[in-house]
Amino acid sequence: MSLMPVEDALARLLDSAAPFARVQEIALNQARGQYLAQDVVSRVDVPAFDNAAVDGVALRYADLDEPGLTLPMPLRVAAGDPPGTLMPGQVARIFTGAPVPAGADTVLMQEDCEIADGRVRLPAQASVSDGQNIRPAGQDARLDEVVMRAGQRLTPQAAGLIASVGVSRVRVYAPRVLVLTSGDELQAPDETPLPGKIYDSNGPQLEQLLIQSGFAEVRREHLPDDPAIIHASLTRALTDPQQRPDVIISTGGVSVGEEDHLRAVLEQQGKLDFWRLAIKPGKPFTYGSVDGIPFFGLPGNPSAVLVCYLMLVLPTLRRCCGAEKVLPEPFLLPADFSVKKAGKRQEYLRVRCVQKDGNLVLEKHPNQSSGMLSSAVWADGLAVVPVGEVVKDGYSLDYFPFSALIDG
Ligand SMILES: Nc1nc2c(c(=O)[nH]1)N[C@H]1C(S)=C(S)[C@@H](COP(=O)(O)OP(=O)(O)OC[C@H]3O[C@@H](n4cnc5c(N)ncnc54)[C@H](O)[C@@H]3O)O[C@H]1N2
Numbered sequence: 001m002s003l004m005p006v007e008d009a010l011a012r013l014l015d016s017a018a019p020f021a022r023v024q025e026i027a028l029n030q031a032r033g034q035y036l037a038q039d040v041v042s043r044v045d046v047p048a049f050d051n052a053a054v055d056g057v058a059l060r061y062a063d064l065d066e067p068g069l070t071l072p073m074p075l076r077v078a079a080g081d082p083p084g085t086l087m088p089g090q091v092a093r094i095f096t097g098a099p100v101p102a103g104a105d106t107v108l109m110q111e112d113c114e115i116a117d118g119r120v121r122l123p124a125q126a127s128v129s130d131g132q133n134i135r136p137a138g139q140d141a142r143l144d145e146v147v148m149r150a151g152q153r154l155t156p157q158a159a160g161l162i163a164s165v166g167v168s169r170v171r172v173y174a175p176r177v178l179v180l181t182s183g184d185e186l187q188a189p190d191e192t193p194l195p196g197k198i199y200d201s202n203g204p205q206l207e208q209l210l211i212q213s214g215f216a217e218v219r220r221e222h223l224p225d226d227p228a229i230i231h232a233s234l235t236r237a238l239t240d241p242q243q244r245p246d247v248i249i250s251t252g253g254v255s256v257g258e259e260d261h262l263r264a265v266l267e268q269q270g271k272l273d274f275w276r277l278a279i280k281p282g283k284p285f286t287y288g289s290v291d292g293i294p295f296f297g298l299p300g301n302p303s304a305v306l307v308c309y310l311m312l313v314l315p316t317l318r319r320c321c322g323a324e325k326v327l328p329e330p331f332l333l334p335a336d337f338s339v340k341k342a343g344k345r346q347e348y349l350r351v352r353c354v355q356k357d358g359n360l361v362l363e364k365h366p367n368q369s370s371g372m373l374s375s376a377v378w379a380d381g382l383a384v385v386p387v388g389e390v391v392k393d394g395y396s397l398d399y400f401p402f403s404a405l406i407d408g
C-alpha cells in the first residue's frame with residue numbers, strides 16, 4: 001500500500017481548514033501568543049509628535065552657519081513637557097523623547113556641544129546633518145493605519161505595538177481543543193507504577209505544545225481501549241455545549257492492531273478523510289471529522305506525536321486562525337552524520353545545531369526510536385530526510401528549530 005506524501009497531506013489539511021468560529025475579546029495583558037481575529041487600527045500617530053532621539057540641544061540648522069557659534073539656551077523641554085517655541089538665534093535644552101519645540105529642526109547630542117552658564121557652544125555646520133536626531137511623528141504608525149492583520153500572532157512585540165497605538169482589547173481566536181489520550185496501558189504520573197503499565201507522556205506534551213503555540217483552551221480526557229466507551233465519551237463531548245470542542249486531537253489507537261480502536265470509532269461516528277502517511281515517525285497519522293469538527297488521530301508513540309503536531313496539526317490550526325504562513329522557513333545546514341539506507345517515508349530526525357570548526361552543523365541523536373522522548377529533549381530541532389535519499393556526511397538538510405516551529 002502506498003503511503004500519502006507529507007506534502008500532499010499538509011495540502012489537504014490546509015485546504016480543509018475552516019476559520020474557527022470561537023472568538024474571544026481579551027485585554028492585552030492576557031495575550032499569550034493567540035492569533036488575532038481582527039485587524040488592529042491605530043488610534044493615534046506613533047510617535048504622536050516629532051521628538052528628540054537623544055539628550056542634547058534643539059536648534060535651527062540654519063543658525064549653525066557661523067563657525068564657533070555660542071547661543072543662549074532659554075528653553076528646557078523634558079519628555080512629557082509641552083514643546084514650546086524656539087526663536088531664531090536660540091537653542092533649547094532637550095531630552096530623549098521630548099517634543100521638538102516649534103521653530104527647531106535639528107537636535108545635537110550633548111557630547112557634541114559645550115553647555116555652560118545657560119549658553120551653548122556649537123559645532124561647525126559641516127559636522128551636522130539637517131534634521132538629525134529627530135524621530136518624526138507617525139514614523140511607527142499613522143492614525144487609522146492597520147498595524148496588525150487578522151491571522152497574525154499576538155507575540156510580545158505585537159502586544160507592545162498594539163498598546164502603542166492606543167488599543168487595549170483585541171479579539172482573538174480561542175478554539176477549544178479536546179486532547180484524547182488512549183490506551184489501557186496508561187497511568188497518570190502521580191500513580192504508583194503497576195506491572196505492564198506506562199505513564200502518559202502524550203497528554204502533558206500535547207497540552208504544553210498547544211499552550212505554547214497559542215492554543216490555551218485545552219481539555220484532556222483519557223480513553224480506555226474500549227470502542228463503546230470511546231464512542232460514548234465522544235458523543236458526550238459533542239452534545240454538551242459546555243464541552244463541545246472546535247478541534248479534537250487523539251493519540252494512540254490508529255495503527256493496525258486489534259486494540260487500535262480510535263480510527264474505527266472515527267469512521268463509524270464521523271468521516272475518515274485519510275490515513276497513513278509517508279512520515280517517520282508518525283505513519284498511522286489519521287485525519288477526519290466528527291460532527292463537522294476536525295479530528296487529528298496521532299499515533300501513540302511520543303516522538304511521533306511531537307513531529308505530527310509540529311509539521312501537520314499546528315500548521316492546520318494556524319490556517320484555521322487565518323494565518324498565511326503556517327510553517328517557518330527551514331535552514332539549510334550540513335549534516336555531521338550519515339544515513340546509509342534510503343527510507344520509504346520522509347524522516348524527521350531529532351538533531352542539534354552545533355558549532356564545528358567555526359561552522360554550524362547538524363548532529364543527530366544516536367537513538368531515533370519514536371517511543372523515546374529523551375532524544376527529543378536533547379534535540380533543538382528536526383532535520384528532514386526526503387523519501388528515497390541517503391545522507392552523506394556534509395550533505396545539506398532542511399533544519400527546523402523547535403523554537404521556530406512552535407513560535408511560527
Ligand atoms: N503491525 C504493525 N504494527 C505497527 C505499525 C504497522 O504499520 N504495522 N506501525 C507502527 C508505528 S509506525 C506506530 S507510530 C505505532 C502507532 O500505533 P498507534 O497509533 O495505534 O498507537 P498505540 O499502539 O496505541 O501506541 C503506540 C505506542 O505508544 C505508546 N503510547 C500510547 N499512548 C501513549 C501516551 N499517552 N503516553 C506515552 N506513550 C503512549 C504505547 O504504549 C505504544 O508503545 O504502531 C506501530 N505498530
Ligand code: MOO
Nearest residue numbers: 281282283304370
Ligand atoms: O510512525 Mo511510527 O512513529 O515511526 O513508530
